[in-house]
Amino acid sequence: MVHSSLLEAVQFCDKYPYVFEKTEKQPVAFKHDDALLGQILPNVISALTEYNNSVSPSPFKIEPDLVTFANWVDTFDKRTEVMKVLADTWRERKLFPVLEGWRNELYPIYGHHDLVFVMERAATPLFGVSTFGCHLNAYVTDNEGKIHMWVARRAKTKPTWPGMLDNCVAGGISYQYRIKDTIVKECDEEASIPAELASKARSTNVISYYTFTDGGLQPETEYIFDLELPQDFKPTPKDGEVDCFYLWPLEKVKESILNQEWKSNSALVAIDFMIRHSYITPDEEPDYIKISYHLHRKLEFPTPIRK
Amino acid sequence: MVHSSLLEAVQFCDKYPYVFEKTEKQPVAFKHDDALLGQILPNVISALTEYNNSVSPSPFKIEPDLVTFANWVDTFDKRTEVMKVLADTWRERKLFPVLEGWRNELYPIYGHHDLVFVMERAATPLFGVSTFGCHLNAYVTDNEGKIHMWVARRAKTKPTWPGMLDNCVAGGISYQYRIKDTIVKECDEEASIPAELASKARSTNVISYYTFTDGGLQPETEYIFDLELPQDFKPTPKDGEVDCFYLWPLEKVKESILNQEWKSNSALVAIDFMIRHSYITPDEEPDYIKISYHLHRKLEFPTPIRK
DSSP states (O other), rough: OOSSHHHHHHHHHOOOSSSOOOTSOOOOOEETTTTTEEEEEEHHHHHEEEEEEHHHSSSSETTTTTTETTTTTOEEEEEEEHHHHHHHHHHHOOOOGGGGGGGOOOOEEEEESSSSEEEEGHHHHHHHHEEEEEEEEEEEOOOOEEEEEEEEEEOOOOOOSSTTTTSSEEEETTTTOHHHHHHHHHHHHHHHHHHHTTTTEEEEEEEEEEEEEEOOOOOOOEEEEEEETTTTOOOOOSSSSSEEEEEEEEEHHHHHTTTTTTHHHHHHHHHHHHHHHTTSSSTTTTTTHHHHHBBBOOOOOOOOOOO | OOOSSHHHHHHSSSOSSOOOOTHHHOOOOOOOOTTTEEEEEEHHHHHHHHHHSSSSSSSSETTTTTTEEEETTTTTHHHHHHHHHHHHHHHHEEEEEEEEGOOEEEEEEEEEESEEEEEEEGGHHTTOOEEEEEEEEEEEEEESSSSSEEEEEOOOOSSSSTEEEESSSEOOOOOOOOHHHHHHHHHHHHHHHOOOTTTEEEEEEEEEEEEETTEEEEEEEEEEEEEEOOOOOOOOOSSSSEEEEEEEEEEHHHHHTTTTOHHHHHHHHHHHHHHTTSSTTTTTOOTTHHHHHHHHHHSSSOOOOOO
């Protein structure tokens, strides 16, 4: 076992510090109209300062503890264009490996009252902006009433977490997509689950955590859906993102999480499922409350505005 | 409608400030071995100081920003005795109205590694200690698959929230009781649900929030259970705590919450149920994420240690 407990497994994902020591340097706040949009690490600040000094007029105002847009960057369109040119430039110059995983997906960045701009998904960790996705737990109830979960094995060619275990279906929520529509679309693309079946997916929860990788900071929120599949339906890979699917009892799901075989945030989704379906219970799991805190971290960024 | 949104309804319960203004006076921390056990309001600090000066040896060490036990109060038994004598004294002197609701139930107060002491339930708000309870959502699925919730009307004679709506069953978790056993016991006492049926209750979640009343501060954690009842079973009052039960569609549950007809923390339990059962969804509820934050507040107090 690599994780000694489920608490360790959730802390392996929700690992951004809750409290900084006074001697530790915190990332720089990226703000707009008093809303915290993101947090930027020192290496990105260096690159951003260099870039900002090389273009005229400079698109950002960079202070020691604060990055904001320059005064002339005063509309949604201008902010979006500034972020696009910056990401394109860094991508061409191969400045950050994370940009090699370019997605051609635009993610919305929200302020307190409005959408501030949209930006390429692959660049979001460089600015530590809050992103939103959806994950689906597909499961089967056997004739004895016992739950088995469909678990995906990620393709070995995926740029992130290759070959690791994952939820049956997951996806980011792009600009202007509805959450339920995103789940139905991803069900088809990733697991060949037809829309008629996928539309029975039920929204059941939301989890939030703050993680980071070599690529940058990732405060993330995932809307959770459950879909009970008929015993005779088998999800099958379609778009090449998934290698294969397994139908596992929850004992094996838990064991594989402790064995660190899962993509770290997807393990949180499976743990939340096991809590809601009474497989992880407070009388048996000593860290039940602490696990719940890590599944529901209060992020200081604005939440989506849907109009 | 008294609450303009579900967010307002959850904030009506989880209302202890998240951030204090620098000019605001915070309650005084009650600590043991670096663990925050509780938080004490100024009026209680005054009474505690007076009491502490009147007995010898003084059981507490009272500093401007910190209350701890005096050095001689160095065991579980001594701490429990000190708290008992104090609560009995204040009750006799009728110093705090909250003590008139005496329960004869001992609540456990945890430190980081051990149980620190146990104390009378009615006195817990005076010390702002973290308490733990369990709530049960009882529901029925009709022939069309639609969910109806059993809602309790609290007795008009209850000292707190008389005549308000409540979850079908709820109870505090006393010292040395298991959570599931507490639910089964309360199912019988409050709703005449026999153990055979009640034992089918499934643990599904935990919620946490920090509220306060005239009686004091209440950081609380509630373990949530769901129990699907047969269509032909009707819960009935037994111990006089409940006036009657209603079987309501979720539309009516939501409406009555917005109409402020519910005990404030029990509304959170019903909202969590409606989220998990896909009645409240992120595509329709604009405050979905913020509501979730308030249902899962990270409390700074130690969590239970079960041995």
